[in-house]
Amino acid sequence: MQRQLANMKQTLFDQGYLDEQFIQLEELQDDANPNFVEEVVTLYYRDSARLIQNIEQALEKSPLDFSKLECLMHQFKGSSSSIGAKRVKSECTQFKEHCRVGNADGCKRTFQQLKKEYATLKKKVEVYFQFARQIGPVEKACRSK
Amino acid sequence: MDSCGFSSPRTECFPAGLRVLVVDDDPTWLKILEKMLKKCNYEGCDFGLRKKIERNIKMMIRQELIDCVCAVMSVDGETSRVMKGVQHGACDYLLKPIRMKELRNIWQHVFRKRIHEVRDFEGHESLDEMMLRGGADLLDDGFFFGGDPVPGKKRKDVDHMSDDRVGGDPSSLKKARVVWTVDLHQKFVKAVNLIGFEKVGPKKILDLMGVPWLTRENVASHLQKYRLYLSRLQKENELRTTLGGTMHSDLPPKDAAAGPGNASLQTLDTKSSKQNISVHHDDPRNCEGIAKASPTPMAETKAAEISDLAKSSTSSISFDRSFVESSDAKSEPTIQVQYSWSAGASPLQFKPEQKPQARAPPIGFKQEQKPPLRFKKEQQAPLFVAEHRFDHAPVAVHHRKDNKASDKPSPTATDPPYSKAKRGQSSKATKVESTAALFCIQPERPFTDCHTIDPIPSSIWSTKTSQSFEQNLYDEPWHINALLGTGSALASDYTSQYPPNPYLGTIDPFCFNGQELITDVSSLKFLIDPVIDEGLYIA
Numbered sequence: 001m002q003r004q005l006a007n008m009k010q011t012l013f014d015q016g017y018l019d020e021q022f023i024q025l026e027e028l029q030d031d032a033n034p035n036f037v038e039e040v041v042t043l044y045y046r047d048s049a050r051l052i053q054n055i056e057q058a059l060e061k062s063p064l065d066f067s068k069l070e071c072l073m074h075q076f077k078g079s080s081s082s083i084g085a086k087r088v089k090s091e092c093t094q095f096k097e098h099c100r101v102g103n104a105d106g107c108k109r110t111f112q113q114l115k116k117e118y119a120t121l122k123k124k125v126e127v128y129f130q131f132a133r134q135i136g137p138v139e140k141a142c143r144s145k
Numbered sequence: 146m147d148s149c150g151f152s153s154p155r156t157e158c159f160p161a162g163l164r165v166l167v168v169d170d171d172p173t174w175l176k177i178l179e180k181m182l183k184k185c186n187y188e189g190c191d192f193g194l195r196k197k198i199e200r201n202i203k204m205m206i207r208q209e210l211i212d213c214v215c216a217v218m219s220v221d222g223e224t225s226r227v228m229k230g231v232q233h234g235a236c237d238y239l240l241k242p243i244r245m246k247e248l249r250n251i252w253q254h255v256f257r258k259r260i261h262e263v264r265d266f267e268g269h270e271s272l273d274e275m276m277l278r279g280g281a282d283l284l285d286d287g288f289f290f291g292g293d294p295v296p297g298k299k300r301k302d303v304d305h306m307s308d309d310r311v312g313g314d315p316s317s318l319k320k321a322r323v324v325w326t327v328d329l330h331q332k333f334v335k336a337v338n339l340i341g342f343e344k345v346g347p348k349k350i351l352d353l354m355g356v357p358w359l360t361r362e363n364v365a366s367h368l369q370k371y372r373l374y375l376s377r378l379q380k381e382n383e384l385r386t387t388l389g390g391t392m393h394s395d396l397p398p399k400d401a402a403a404g405p406g407n408a409s410l411q412t413l414d415t416k417s418s419k420q421n422i423s424v425h426h427d428d429p430r431n432c433e434g435i436a437k438a439s440p441t442p443m444a445e446t447k448a449a450e451i452s453d454l455a456k457s458s459t460s461s462i463s464f465d466r467s468f469v470e471s472s473d474a475k476s477e478p479t480i481q482v483q484y485s486w487s488a489g490a491s492p493l494q495f496k497p498e499q500k501p502q503a504r505a506p507p508i509g510f511k512q513e514q515k516p517p518l519r520f521k522k523e524q525q526a527p528l529f530v531a532e533h534r535f536d537h538a539p540v541a542v543h544h545r546k547d548n549k550a551s552d553k554p555s556p557t558a559t560d561p562p563y564s565k566a567k568r569g570q571s572s573k574a575t576k577v578e579s580t581a582a583l584f585c586i587q588p589e590r591p592f593t594d595c596h597t598i599d600p601i602p603s604s605i606w607s608t609k610t611s612q613s614f615e616q617n618l619y620d621e622p623w624h625i626n627a628l629l630g631t632g633s634a635l636a637s638d639y640t641s642q643y644p645p646n647p648y649l650g651t652i653d654p655f656c657f658n659g660q661e662l663i664t665d666v667s668s669l670k671f672l673i674d675p676v677i678d679e680g681l682y683i684a
Contacts, residue, residue, distance in 0.1 A: 021242040028180045028245075036180060044173045075170065078220035081242045082173040 001135045008128050017121050021084030038129045044083045045122055051076045052115065059108055069107060070099040087117040169218070178243065185249050216251055218243060264358045265322045323363040332356065333367060 012018045022037070029036035055072045058065060077092035091114035098106035167178045216237040217230035227238045236254040239247050325333070336353035337345045347365035354364070 024242065024245065025177065028177070028184060033180065040173060040176055043176055047172050074221065078241050079171050079173055081220045082171065082177055084242065 005128070005131055005135055008131060012124055012128065016086050017117075017124060019084040019086040019089075021081060023084075025083065038132075041083050041125055041129070044079060044085075048076060048079050048118070051079065052118070055111060059111060064104045064107065066099040066102055066107075070096050073099065085118075085121055088114060088121060091117055174218075174241070178248075181243065181245055181248050184245065187248075187252075216254065260358070261360065264360060264363065323359065323367075325367055329354075329356065329359075330367075333364070333371070337368070337371070 009018075013022075025037045025040055033039070051072060055069065055076065058069050058072060073092050073095050077089055077096070080088045080092060091110055095107055095110040095114060098104075098110055167175055167182070169175050169178070216239055217227075217233075217235040218239040218241055219226060219230075220241040222240045230238045236258075237251065239251075332354045333350060336350040339353055340346075340349050345368065347361050347368055350368060351359060351361050351364045
């Protein structure tokens with residue numbers, strides 16, 4: 001079971017969904033905060049949902065306010081970096097680049113991509129945590145890095 | 146996402162207990178950072194909204210509750226962003242996602258700031274202490290900061306993320322001021338003299354001074370002040386010579402004698418007073434520096450000089466000339482300054498200084514009357530030259546203190562001269578005081594002016610060099626009058642010319658009238674002799 005969890009996590013890393021920051025979060029987790037990582041991720045998704053909404057709204061305007069979009073995306077990127085959402089982050093970077101050159105289509109396309117990655121990651125992480133909870137805190141302590 | 150944090154250190158061992166205020170729009174980051182800070186044994190607290198935070202921080206800074214050290218956190222690591230952050234005063238730029246090791250090291254900014262603050266405060270001892278204890282004690286309020294406690298003041302380490310901009314204004318932090326003690330100033334002057342006044346640069350001075358906790362900035366600002374002071378003295382001397390008034394006006398009489406004298410001094414117009422003041426400033430500065438510096442060597446040097454002077458009225462020593470020129474406030478004060486500051490190298494120092502003076506011998510005398518007399522003084526001048534420095538410096542300083550109502554001689558003596566000059570009053574007082582101190586000028590003395598001072602120097606001369614000087618003094622009372630008459634300009638010249646010697650202290654040009662002077666002189670004579678013996682000057 002532990003190994004399964006470990007494999008799960010490894011897959012996430014290998015597939016580039018998560019990066020080192022996630023490990024950092026896990027390291028922060030301790031007995032005082034046994035569910036720290038999960039809490040952080042949950043918080044991220046709650047907060048980033050708001051951001052995504054804002055960006056969507058901004059994208060519906062025409063003409064596009066690229067600077068505002070870039071600003072919003074900057075926030076989103078920072079937020080995503082907090083949990084180590086690697087793929088999401090790279091989409092953010094791309095989005096910002098499109099904003100910089102004023103590529104409206106590029107922005108919209110990238111944003112769709114971003115949302116997909118965002119959703120995918122959320123699901124995977126949810127599964128991961130569910131599994132981890134099932135295994136129990138002991139397993140979590142033995143997690144491989 | 147903006148975030149800023151501040152921290153105030155605790156009394157636990159630094160950097161543990163560092164309190165960090167984290168400001169970020171992103172709650173996710175807030176949570177993470179909180180946890181990370183806890184792991185670092187820091188104490189975190191977050192506020193949330195950037196605007197609110199900034200307001201709070203500003204308020205706290207104003208209330209002197211926190212010092213701020215700012216670090217910027219951002220997911221954007223572009224160089225331009227980083228530069229912007231630093232330009233706004235950020236101590237550090239942390240890239241998101243923030244690593245634990247980065248957080249662990251943010252205390253260095255607080256520590257560094259502390260060190261700077263301590264340095265700015267008087268007493269580098271506290272800095273040493275701080276070093277020893279790893280800064281832990283610094284975290285306590287006040288006590289290490291040169292006895293200038295700021296209770297409740299906490300060091301805050303502000304982590305301010307500026308995705309959009311940098312918040313947290315480090316410039317609002319208070320920095321402890323470096324107090325230039327006599328000792329420190331002494332070193333400074335020594336270094337300056339070694340390097341050569343014109344070529345001096347803060348870095349060189351700093352290296353020469355060898356004070357570990359002093360920063361280049363401290364030295365640079367002190368050098369600037371010093372230079373301004375010298376140029377002001379020069380200007381004042383020039384003015385003085387033209388004005389011919391005695392300026393010392395408000396020397397807060399530390400002794401009664403000093404007081405009256407001071408009062409008379411004040412009669413001069415403001416300009417002169419200013420001049421006087423500047424001159425006086427020299428004294429305190431000189432005194433202070435001298436006090437700390439090896440007075441003995443100085444005294445010896447001076448003594449040697451004096452004897453030299455005694456030998457030849459036209460001694461080659463430029464001092465003489467400078468004295469004559471006394472009017473050249475600049476030269477004189479400079480010389481004085483030089484003396485005081487360059488503890489052993491003063492003679493050398495003076496020489497260059499003197500050159501400028503040489504040109505204006507009569508200037509001082511010009512002031513009002515009897516210029517020819519002045520020249521005669523030259524011969525006497527040498528007498529004055531000697532000593533004035535360091536020996537009395539302590540006294541002078543001391544006296545000055547009285548005026549200033551401070552007890553200790555000069556911990557801030559060096560610094561105040563500059564400020565005093567600005568104020569004008571205090572510096573004057575210092576000079577007068579010093580003179581008074583040396584002479585033990587008593588209030589009861591009839592002297593109201595500096596003329597009392599003249600006699601004193603002469604008396605000193607006699608002690609130092611030979612009786613001849615004294616003779617001179619008394620034989621030519623008119624000299625004195627002339628000198629005195631010249632008013633502040635002259636007086637100041639004297640002071641400048643004749644660096645306060647141990648006995649005399651600085652001779653402040655006081656306002657006086659010739660007649661009085663003569664009288665005084667004679668009376669002084671009596672007083673002086675005994676005084677001299679005792680090393681005291683009773684005016």
